[in-house]
Amino acid sequence: MxxxxxxxxxxxxxxxxxxxxxxxxxxxxxxxxxxxxxxxxxxxxxxxxxxxxxxxxxxxxxxxxxxxxxxxxxxxxxxxxxxxxxxxxxxxxxxxxxxxxxxxxxxxxxxxxxxxxxxCTGGTNPSPSPSPSPTASPSPTASPSPSPSPTPTTPPGSKVIGYFTNWGVYGRNYHVKNLETSGSAAKLTHILYAFGNVSGGQCSLSDTYSDYDKFYSAADSVNGVADTWDTGALRGNFGQLRRLKAMHPGLKVIFSFGGWTYSGGFTQAAANPTAFANSCYNVVEDPRWADVFDGIDIDWEYPNACGLTCDSTGFASFKNLMQAVRNRFGANSLVTAAITADGTNGGKIDAADYAGAAQYVDFYMPMTYDFFGAFAPQGPTAPHSPLTSYTGIPQAGFYSDAAIQKLKSKGIPSSKLLLGIGFYGRGWTGVTQSAPGGSATGAAPGTYEAGIEDYKVLKTKCPANGTVAGTAYGFCNGQWWGYDTPSTITGKMTYAKNQGLAGAFFWETSGDTSNGELISAIYNGLR
Structure with a gap:
C-alpha cells in the first residue's frame, strides 16, 4: 500500500x-x-x-x-x-x-x-504493495497548485455551479455577501462570473466599476471588513470574491466571456484563436486579481449559427477556438463552455464541432432553458425549460433530455455535461386557459423585462398550480408562467444522477430567495 x-x-x-x-x-x-x-x-x-x-x-x-x-x-x-x-x-x-x-x-x-x-516506486515491475520508508521525504513533484475541486461540504461528483452577474449589484442590489447570508456559498462548487466582453476578437472587461472598483463598507462586505482606498487595493466584485474564496477554500470562480449580448465578437476571434486566447489570459490572469479566478468559461451564442447576431465561421471554428484557449491557459486551469441545448436534427448542436472541442474542456453547460417564451407573444404557452417532451410541445426537440442525449450520442461523456436550471420564469398575459398550449396577447409584465420574472417573485405572485414535462407552471389573473420550483428541481436532479451527469448549473443567483431555496434543492437533489 x-x-x-x-x-x-x-x-x-x-x-x-x-x-x-x-x-x-x-x-x-x-x-x-x-x-x-x-x-x-x-x-x-x-x-x-x-x-x-x-x-x-x-x-x-x-x-x-x-x-x-x-x-x-x-x-x-x-x-x-x-x-x-x-x-x-x-x-x-x-x-x-x-x-x-x-x-x-x-x-x-x-x-x-x-x-x-x-x-510506483520507480522500479520496472509492478509491486504488489509498495510502501515508502518511514523516513522518506515528500516528492519534489508535490502538487504545484490546487486542482479543480468542490467545496468540502459538497458530496463527491455533484457540481453545483451558479452564474453571478456583475450588473446585479445595481438595480437588483445583489452582492457577493448575499451568497453568504443565504447559505448558498457553502453549497456552490463553482461560480461563473458573468460577463466579460468579447469585442474585436479580444476579451475585455465589461464593467470595471462593478468588477474591481466599487467600494464595500463593512456592513455590505461579505466578511464584515470594509474596503480601503489604498493604492493597489482590490475592491468591487473581484475583491469580494477573493474574500468569499478565503471563507470557502474549495470554491472555484470561473470568468465567463460572451453571453447573449457579447457573443458577436467571437466571429472575429475565430479568425485568430491564438490572439483571442492570449487576450483572455491577460484579462483573467491580470496580477491584480489572478488569484480570484480558477479558469475561463466561453459562452458563445452561437458558433456557426445565429443568436443576437449570426456567425458563419464554419463547423470547426469552435473546436479551434477552444483548443487555443486550452493551450494558453494550460492543464491546471479550468476551461469550460456554456453551449446550445438545441437538440433538433440539423440544429445548433449539429452546427459546430462540440464533440471535437470536448477534449479541451473540463465540462460543458448546455443551456437547457429558454426553449419557449413570450418572444412568441401570441403563444402557445409552454414551459421554457421542459425536461422531456410532451403532447402539444410547440417544437419537437426543444427539451432538455433531447439536448443531453444528442450530445452524448456525439461521444461527449455524460461526466462532462451539466443540466441547466433557470431561476426565473417566462410568461404571457391575455391567457384564458390554465393548461399549456393556450393563446396569449403578449408578454406578461416583469420587474426588469416583460415576459421574465425571478422565482423569488413568482412563488407568491403566481404560485405554481400545475406541472408538465418535469417543470411547473402557474396560471393567475390571465397570466401564464412556466418556471422551476424546489420540487421540480428535485426531479431534475434525479434525472441528472440517473444520466451520470456532472451535476447542475443555473442562471442566475439573484433569482433565488433570500434563504436560497433553489440552490438548496439542487444541492440536496444531487446528494
Missing part, C-alpha cells in the same frame, strides 16, 4: 534505462469525511513521456466518482487514468497532473499503482 506522508507520496514510475525515472505524486487536497479530493502529478525523468497512463486499486468500499484532466475507466476497484490529447506529452523534467473525487474520505493510500506499466 502507498501511504501518504504529510499527504504527499512519491508514487514513482520509471524505465530501467533512465538514470532518473519518471515519478508520480499522490496528494489529498481536500477531505471532508464523507468524501475526498486528490491529485496525482506525473513528472518525466531524464526521458520525455509521449503519453501516460496511471493505474491503481482502491480499498473495497471506496469509489472514485469523477476525474478531470484525464479519462477515467474502472473495473471493480481498479482505476485507470489516461492523459487527454492536450496533456499527454511531458518533456524531460516536466510534469502533468490530474485530479479526482471519491468517497468516503480518508483515502491516504492507493494500492498497486503503475504508470505506463512500471511500478
Amino acid at each position: 502507498i501511504a501518504a506522508a504529510a499527504l504527499l507520496v512519491p508514487l514513482g514510475v520509471g524505465t530501467a534505462i533512465a538514470a532518473t525515472p519518471a515519478t508520480a505524486t499522490y496528494a489529498v487536497t481536500s477531505d471532508w469525511g464523507s468524501g475526498f479530493e486528490a491529485k496525482v502529478t506525473v513528472r518525466a525523468g531524464d526521458s520525455a513521456l509521449a503519453s501516460w497512463r496511471v493505474e491503481f486499486d482502491v480499498p473495497a468500499g471506496t469509489a472514485i466518482s469523477s476525474a478531470w484532466d484525464a479519462d477515467m475507466t474502472k473495473s471493480g476497484n481498479h482505476y485507470t487514468f489516461v492523459n487527454k490529447g492536450w496533456n499527454g506529452a511531458v518533456p524531460a523534467g516536466g510534469q502533468a497532473a490530474f485530479g479526482f473525487i471519491g468517497a468516503p474520505g480518508g483515502l491516504a493510500a492507493v494500492q498497486n499503482c503503475t504508470l505506463n506499466g512500471a511500478a
Whole structure:
C-alpha cells in the first residue's frame, strides 16, 4: 500500500534505462469525511513521456466518482487514468497532473499503482504493495497548485455551479455577501462570473466599476471588513470574491466571456484563436486579481449559427477556438463552455464541432432553458425549460433530455455535461386557459423585462398550480408562467444522477430567495 506522508507520496514510475525515472505524486487536497479530493502529478525523468497512463486499486468500499484532466475507466476497484490529447506529452523534467473525487474520505493510500506499466516506486515491475520508508521525504513533484475541486461540504461528483452577474449589484442590489447570508456559498462548487466582453476578437472587461472598483463598507462586505482606498487595493466584485474564496477554500470562480449580448465578437476571434486566447489570459490572469479566478468559461451564442447576431465561421471554428484557449491557459486551469441545448436534427448542436472541442474542456453547460417564451407573444404557452417532451410541445426537440442525449450520442461523456436550471420564469398575459398550449396577447409584465420574472417573485405572485414535462407552471389573473420550483428541481436532479451527469448549473443567483431555496434543492437533489 502507498501511504501518504504529510499527504504527499512519491508514487514513482520509471524505465530501467533512465538514470532518473519518471515519478508520480499522490496528494489529498481536500477531505471532508464523507468524501475526498486528490491529485496525482506525473513528472518525466531524464526521458520525455509521449503519453501516460496511471493505474491503481482502491480499498473495497471506496469509489472514485469523477476525474478531470484525464479519462477515467474502472473495473471493480481498479482505476485507470489516461492523459487527454492536450496533456499527454511531458518533456524531460516536466510534469502533468490530474485530479479526482471519491468517497468516503480518508483515502491516504492507493494500492498497486503503475504508470505506463512500471511500478510506483520507480522500479520496472509492478509491486504488489509498495510502501515508502518511514523516513522518506515528500516528492519534489508535490502538487504545484490546487486542482479543480468542490467545496468540502459538497458530496463527491455533484457540481453545483451558479452564474453571478456583475450588473446585479445595481438595480437588483445583489452582492457577493448575499451568497453568504443565504447559505448558498457553502453549497456552490463553482461560480461563473458573468460577463466579460468579447469585442474585436479580444476579451475585455465589461464593467470595471462593478468588477474591481466599487467600494464595500463593512456592513455590505461579505466578511464584515470594509474596503480601503489604498493604492493597489482590490475592491468591487473581484475583491469580494477573493474574500468569499478565503471563507470557502474549495470554491472555484470561473470568468465567463460572451453571453447573449457579447457573443458577436467571437466571429472575429475565430479568425485568430491564438490572439483571442492570449487576450483572455491577460484579462483573467491580470496580477491584480489572478488569484480570484480558477479558469475561463466561453459562452458563445452561437458558433456557426445565429443568436443576437449570426456567425458563419464554419463547423470547426469552435473546436479551434477552444483548443487555443486550452493551450494558453494550460492543464491546471479550468476551461469550460456554456453551449446550445438545441437538440433538433440539423440544429445548433449539429452546427459546430462540440464533440471535437470536448477534449479541451473540463465540462460543458448546455443551456437547457429558454426553449419557449413570450418572444412568441401570441403563444402557445409552454414551459421554457421542459425536461422531456410532451403532447402539444410547440417544437419537437426543444427539451432538455433531447439536448443531453444528442450530445452524448456525439461521444461527449455524460461526466462532462451539466443540466441547466433557470431561476426565473417566462410568461404571457391575455391567457384564458390554465393548461399549456393556450393563446396569449403578449408578454406578461416583469420587474426588469416583460415576459421574465425571478422565482423569488413568482412563488407568491403566481404560485405554481400545475406541472408538465418535469417543470411547473402557474396560471393567475390571465397570466401564464412556466418556471422551476424546489420540487421540480428535485426531479431534475434525479434525472441528472440517473444520466451520470456532472451535476447542475443555473442562471442566475439573484433569482433565488433570500434563504436560497433553489440552490438548496439542487444541492440536496444531487446528494
